[in-house]
Amino acid sequence: MTEEQQQSLCKLIRQLGKQAQVLRDAGLKVDKKARQDFVSHADLFVEEEIKGWLQAHRPEDGFLGEESGLQGGEQGIWVIDPIDGTTNYILGMDYWCISLAYVRKNVIEMGIIYAPDRNEFFFSRRGQGAFLNEKRLRLREPDADAVVVGLGRSSRAPVESYSRTIDVLLNAGIEYRRFGAGALMLAHVAAGQVHAYYEEHMNSWDALAGMLLIEEAGGKSNAFLEDNGLLNGNLVLTGCVDVQQRLARLLHTG
Incomplete structure (x- = not known):
């Protein structure tokens, strides 16, 4: 272009x-x-x-x-x-x-x-x-006890799974926010307003622009486009590098 x-x-x-x-x-x-x-x-x-x-x-x-x-x-x-x-x-x-x-x-x-x-x-x-x-935009790692994560709730995943995620985060001392627009929450991760974003399933049109923003701001994302993620969607876990890796362990996303 x-x-x-x-x-x-x-x-x-x-x-x-x-x-x-x-x-x-x-x-x-x-x-x-x-x-x-x-x-x-x-x-x-x-x-x-x-x-x-x-x-x-x-x-x-x-x-x-x-x-x-x-x-x-x-x-x-x-x-x-x-x-x-x-x-x-x-x-x-x-x-x-x-x-x-x-x-x-x-x-x-x-x-x-x-x-x-x-x-x-x-x-x-x-x-x-x-x-x-x-x-x-340049990401900075938060203190371990001051992490705030953006969450999305997908209709393609069980409600019980979303509830378990909230339990895991709160028991680990991690706060969460859900605002109802995943693409914008991803952008706000890149801007440092929340430190990561997790959703069990997102469509590519909601996920891709924000994931690139986060990576270009110095963050880390899961491999969304694997397994035909472009057409089928995929799990999203992205954010500050240390926070993203901590969440991957807590949420068992690999």
């Missing part, structure tokens, strides 16, 4: 975030995909707009969207969640974002996460660092 294309894409993501705010404030049409799983016409609009830009500027690449599935992909694949945290977005909370990642040869090469209500624009390219509003 050229520098000009990169700037154009980032500008588009910012514009679409603003338009999603306008659509929400004007009143949304919302459909239900499953229990506690919603899609708004803003989700569909944002995904189609990004898809159109990519078809015009990166026709050699494929596209994997939460709402429209996989199309093409001989060179690389753009992976998008048009609005992560749709329930928060619908309810007027600020904890939602647009998430976009680029994967080539099973390696995450670029990640963008934009939280319009919070004015937070995260960007990373492999080997070039992670940034929040153009300020470089």
